[in-house]
Amino acid sequence: MNEKLKGLKWILIVVIGFIVITIINPFVLIGAGQRGIVMNFGAVQDKIMNEGIHFRIPIVQSVEKINVQTTKMEVKAMAYSKDIQTVESQLALNYHLKADVSNKLWQEVGADYESRIVDPSIQESVKAVTAKFTAQELIEQRAKVKDEIKNELFNRLSKYFVVDEFSIIDFSFSDEYEKAVEAKQVAQQSALKAENDLQRIKTEAAQRIAQAKAEAEAIKLQSDAANNDKYVNLKALEVQKSAVEKWNGVLPTQMIPNATLPFINLAK
Numbered sequence: 001m002n003e004k005l006k007g008l009k010w011i012l013i014v015v016i017g018f019i020v021i022t023i024i025n026p027f028v029l030i031g032a033g034q035r036g037i038v039m040n041f042g043a044v045q046d047k048i049m050n051e052g053i054h055f056r057i058p059i060v061q062s063v064e065k066i067n068v069q070t071t072k073m074e075v076k077a078m079a080y081s082k083d084i085q086t087v088e089s090q091l092a093l094n095y096h097l098k099a100d101v102s103n104k105l106w107q108e109v110g111a112d113y114e115s116r117i118v119d120p121s122i123q124e125s126v127k128a129v130t131a132k133f134t135a136q137e138l139i140e141q142r143a144k145v146k147d148e149i150k151n152e153l154f155n156r157l158s159k160y161f162v163v164d165e166f167s168i169i170d171f172s173f174s175d176e177y178e179k180a181v182e183a184k185q186v187a188q189q190s191a192l193k194a195e196n197d198l199q200r201i202k203t204e205a206a207q208r209i210a211q212a213k214a215e216a217e218a219i220k221l222q223s224d225a226a227n228n229d230k231y232v233n234l235k236a237l238e239v240q241k242s243a244v245e246k247w248n249g250v251l252p253t254q255m256i257p258n259a260t261l262p263f264i265n266l267a268k
Helices: 002-024 099-108 113-130 135-140 142-157 175-226 229-246
Strands: 027-030 034-040 043-049 052-055 061-067 071-080 086-097 161-173
Touching (some): 027 034, 034 099, 061 099, 071 113, 113 142, 142 161
Antiparallel strands (some): 034 061, 086 161
16 A cells, blocks of 8 residues: 555656646747747846757746847838939848857847837938939849848848848839929830931931932933034944844945945944
């Protein structure tokens, strides 16, 4: 009987011990991409727990887990350009928390660091850079704008964060500005068409003038030749040659007095 009671006693001790351990939970598991912020009675300590299983002092110590993996966030930011145009930017930022200062961040800011530090830094960086460019320059020099905003973010976030990547997804402007841009493009296209038409007309006119000059020169040459004795003789010979080529070799049976025979006059 005593042996049975002793066995039940040990079983009870084990069960109670398991319940106590479960309740006080002296072990903490830090997962991949996390760090553990150790606090003694709520006060943040210098020690930072890395990934793995760790022991904590029950009641005295508590551990808050914080993510140090790369986080992607997309935000919209409103700003004014250098020429006072309203610009709405859609942006994407990849960043991660510096693990070695995660306890300081928790102590100074807490868990809501994205809305209290990261997002305001994006808004201020976009405003600062956008004000340096006109609306047209923002479009034409997009890569430069992106680099400047990224540098601004680096300077503002470098205490606690690493900026992995930053990109501008889109710029959008007021309806009035977009209509003005469209009207300007239409005007430029119309001006280009008019210029092309003018150039075509000039080219065609130059071609007609060149053709007219050539024709006039040909007429002049023909006129000069017609007034030249040698040219006249040459034409007469060509006529006589043509007559000889057409002659069938039979002399006319009847001759008209003083009529010219169809032979070349070699006296000329």
